[in-house]
Amino acid sequence: MSASPAVLMGLSISLATGLYGISFGALSSAAGLSLGQTMALSLLMFTGGSQFAFIGSIAGGGPAALASATLLGLRNLIYGAQMNAMFAPHGLRKLASAHVTIDESVATAMGQPDQAERRRGFWVAGVGVFLCWNLFTLLGALLGNALGDPKTWGLDGAAVAAFLGLLWPRLRSRDTVTIGVAAAFVTLLTVPVLPAGVPLLLAAAAAAFVAWLLGRRTPAGGVS
């Protein structure tokens, strides 16, 4: 278990990811969540994209925040299936595996050449990110509380940058850009006329609809 490539990769991902826990903690307190609520999200929800979605849409009400966090977390369903196919864990180990099934642990596991390394990569990245993410969330939340008015320090600008940074690596093809632009248009058109929270869900629906259209146009594009 010493310094195998999977362990080193898992540790470096843990530290790098943990560091954005600072921005999550600070933005969460700027969004009006208490220290306890912020920590509950990092300890229990533990999936960064959904946590950012929750605090980024809570201004539109609880149901909107719940829906956007849950929809954004659906990719973890696919990760869970992939990890189950890879490790087939049982009992308590299955329950623990599910909790640390996130972008980083899955990417670390899938990047390894053999089964023992995949297992080491998954657990080191999963548990390592969990520890760092929660520690830095706590620091960020305390910092956010100490800073006072979030606008003075540009924390609202940090939120915009945080979401763009999560979106950016997913825009790898013309189709993904089309989907992103369609969702952006639906958001801009519906914000002035619909209750807060609804535009976000319409944007998700529009994205699925555009994916369906693109799938029909190119039957070879993975949709069987």
Place this chain on the structure above:
Amino acid sequence: MNLWLWVLLACVLAYLTKLAGYLLPEKWTQDPRVMAYTGAMTIGLLSSLVLLNAVGDGQRLVLDARMVALLVAGLALWRKLPYLVVVLLGALSAAAWRWAMRGA
């Protein structure tokens, strides 16, 4: 108290989503259509969240310092800067713009 309810409910659903991947038949979860739609919805939600946080203000669209943060963050990502630097530049640019425009 009400907010606590939504926080905890969202946490439970997030965990059940992960666990469902381990429990549901592979035939469903590994279907390419499921992957295509979850991928598309992830992009749609993130794209919408970018705009809601950049120009949204309740039911209004507003152009302010956050738009500067959006442009600077886009430039930083295009230059392949690390995520944490992108977020910091977003904060700095919005704060700097407000400071420069104070009283204007």
